[in-house]
Amino acid sequence: MMNRRTHIGAYGIVEKDNSILLIQKARGPYTGLLDLPGGTIEFGEAPDGTVVREIDEETGLTVNDCQLVKAASFCFQHNCTSDIEPEEFHHLAFVYKVQCDSTNKIKTDSDGLDSFGAVWVHKDRCDVNKLSPLSKFAVSLIWNT
Secondary structure, eight states: OOEEEEEEEEEEEOEETTEEEEEEEOSSTTTTSEEOSEEEOOTTOOHHHHHHHHHHHHHOOOEEEEEEEEEEEEEEEEOSSTTSOOEEEEEEEEEEEEEESOOSOOOOSOOSSSEEEEEEEEGGGOOGGGBOHHHHHHHHHHHOO
16 A cells, blocks of 8 residues: 655745745655745644744745635645655645735745745746646636636
8 A cells, every 4th residue: 555644734825926936845745846835834833823934934035914815635646755655645735825024035045945945936937837736726826727
C-alpha cells in the first residue's frame, strides 16, 4: 500500500495591479512550482496567525488584514525522492485574502527553507503549468478562470 500523508496549512492571496504574489517552492510536493505564500499551522497557532507569519518569512511583507476566503482540499500522488515510493498527499488549505501595508518591496531571495523567493505573476503572463494545485485554485478564485 502506498504511503499517505496529510498536510494542513494556511495561505494568503496577495494581489497588486492584476498580479498575484507567489513563491518559488524549494521543497515538498510542490518543489519547482509557484505556490501561494503560507505553510504549516504550528501547534496552538491560529490559521490567520500562520498567514501573517509565513507571508513575513517568505515574502518580507507585513500583513495588516486577512479574511478567510475558503478552505480547500487537494489529493494527488507525488514522488518524495527518486529513492522512495510515491506517496498519496492530502493537502488541506485555509486560503485567506490578504492586505499588506506595502507591496512595493518583496523578498526575492531564498528564505533557506521552503522558498527560493517571491515573484509577482501577472494575469496575462500566468502559465498554469508552473502553478501548484493551490495556486491554480487561488487564480481561479480571483481571476474567475
